[in-house]
Amino acid sequence: MVEKLWGGRFEASLDKQTEEFGASIKFEQRLAPFDLKGSLAHVKMLGETGIITTEESQKIAEGLKKVEEKLLNGQIEFKMENEDIHMNMESYLHQEIGPLAGKLHTARSRNDQVATDMHLYLKSILEAVLEALKGLRETIVKLAVNQIDTIMPGYTHLQHAQPISFGQHLMAYYQMLTRDFERFEFNVKHTDMNPLGAAALAGTTFPIDRMLTTKLLGFEKAYDNSMDAVSDRDFILEFLSNASLLMMHLSRFCEELLLWSSHEFKFVSLSDAYSTGSSIMPQKKNPDMAELIRGKTGRVYGNLTALLTVMKGLPLAYNKDLQEDKEGMFDSADTIITSLTVMNGMLSTLTVNRVNMEKSTEQDFSNATELADYLAAKGLPFRKAHELVGLLVLDCIKKGIYLQDVNLQDYQMLSPLINEDVYEVLKSRTAVSRRNSLGGTGFESVKKLIEEAKKELQI
Structure with a gap:
């Protein structure tokens, strides 16, 4: 018989390399407090359903709490030969209360x-x-x-x-x-x-009571x-x-x-x-x-x-x-x-x-859409406005200037619809402030978005 908790039907032991390959304890250690919590709920259920006696349930629970105390005090050494977190915890429980520890695993599996x-x-x-x-x-x-x-x-x-x-x-x-x-x-x-x-x-x-362990462990429901x-x-x-x-x-x-x-x-x-x-x-x-x-x-x-x-x-x-x-x-x-x-x-x-x-918004052509919208708002079809502004941008690039640098005379040669108010429209701050459609970048729109977020966060 192999000296493992599952070793009854085995005649030969795992070789060392295979044992290490199959063991999960090296990364499962952080599950220890949760494993003990699950065991405490399980043993309480075993006692309350009469699967084991109340006295046995209490003794196992006391043993588990001692193991939990050792864990909190850093006194637990996780061993590779015990394979996983469950067998490691059970081995320490066995040290505390002896063979009675074996009853903990009644009606459950790893x-x-x-x-x-x-x-x-x-x-x-x-x-x-x-x-x-x-x-x-x-x-x-x-x-x-x-x-x-x-x-x-x-x-x-x-x-x-x-x-x-x-x-x-x-x-x-x-x-x-x-x-x-x-x-x-x-x-x-x-x-x-x-x-x-x-x-x-x-x-x-x-005759287990899964609803009891669900309640004890604080779960919403059982599978x-x-x-x-x-x-x-x-x-x-x-x-x-x-x-x-x-x-x-x-x-x-x-x-x-x-x-x-x-x-x-x-x-x-x-x-x-x-x-x-x-x-x-x-x-x-x-x-x-x-x-x-x-x-x-x-x-x-x-x-x-x-x-x-x-x-x-x-x-x-x-x-x-x-x-x-x-x-x-x-x-x-x-x-x-x-x-x-x-x-x-x-x-x-x-x-x-x-x-x-x-x-950086004053030395670029990010205001080109503002000019196209300006023309469209005055009745010019947007596609025509888009074309005219595109041609103007190309001319500005060749001259090394920006849209706000174009003089009014040249603007009116481009379209008689353009007046002196175009320069206010071309300002980046104006462009942002006017975009207050739902979800837009306008200052008022952003303020509303932030206020809604504050309500969500309760701040």
């Missing part, structure tokens, strides 16, 4: 046990993610409040398109992160489910199908998918911060607390934290792709392949929470160069 651990773990992570996301959204709103009337070039194809409010630009990211928040909120629904009691896959013959309970990893895939979308949004924002803080733009300056220097170039101030968030996006994408690939060919119910569900989940959780925290810090300490932003 299959439903590990699923329960991960639901509990991810539920706690989702709480942290939602809190961090709310904090970042609040920071964006607070930054946007002071940048409503800051004018900057809006871009399409990374070319100057039309002048916009920097406040609106910031609030675009608020909208993205709000959608992320809503996705993670929905993720909670499928995470807040109890697999405990599904046993290996078919349930159990013991309706025991096979689904032990094999479902959709809640993790939802998390990884949501994490990938979140990191994509953060990466896009970081890309803009990198551009804006460059010598060519000089739109913003990042705090020294979120920058590094060069070992050879004394003048350098590198936006490494923004680059790292952009870079770490790839690893979160990879974790999603990896688990999707693991899951795509698995027959019901549990398979050892499912051991591969944890490392990517842990890594993505660490990555997004840290990225949200760092992003929050970068934005809350950001210095905005309003002068450079607005100046």
Whole structure:
């Protein structure tokens, strides 16, 4: 007989390399508090249903609490030979109360046990993610409040398109992160489910009370199908998918911060607390934290792709392949929470160069649409107005001037519809202030957007 908790039918032991290959304890250690929480609920249920005696239930619970105390005090040594978190915890329970520890595993399997651990773990992570996301959204709103009337070039194809409010630009990211928040909120629904009691896959013959463990563990509901309970990893895939979308949004924002803080733009300056220097170039101030968030996006994408690939060919119910569900989940959780925290810090300490932003809209042709709209408002078909302005822009480029530099006589030669009021229309600040259509970049429109966000956030 092999000296394993499952070793009764085995005559030969695993060789060392194979044992290490199959063991998951090296990355499952963070599940320890959740494993103990699940065991405490399970043993209470065993006692209350009479599957074991009340005295046995109490003694096992006392032993589990002693193991929990050792865990909190850093006195637990996780051993490879015990394979996983469940057997490691059970071995310490055995040290505390002896053979009675074996009764804890009545009416459960490591299959439903590990699923329960991960639901509990991810539920706690989702709480942290939602809190961090709310904090970042609040920071964006607070930054946007002071940048409503800051004018900057809006871009399409990374070319100057039309002048916009920097406040609106910031609030675009608020909208993205709000959608992320809503996705993670929905993720909670499928995470807040109890697999405990599904046993290996078919349930159990013991008269367990799954509603009791659901209540004790704080889950919203129990799985309706025991096979689904032990094999479902959709809640993790939802998390990884949501994490990938979140990191994509953060990466896009970081890309803009990198551009804006460059010598060519000089739109913003990042705090020294979120920058590094060069070992050879004394003048350098590198936006490494923004680059790292952009870079770490790839690893979160990879974790999603990896688990999707693991899951795509698995027959019901549990398979050892499912051991591969944890490392990517842990890594993505660490990555997004840290990225949200760092992003929050970068934005809350950001210095905005309003002068450079607005100046960049005065030395370009981002006001060309204003001239076309001006002509269209006076009755000229927009397509004809577009053509005339395009020809004028080409002429200005050849002369090295901008639309606001064209004299009134030349404008009236272009079209008699143009009067002296055109110069006010061509100002970038005027262009922004007039665009108050729903969702537009006009100052009043952006103010409304920010007020709505404040109500959502209750700030």
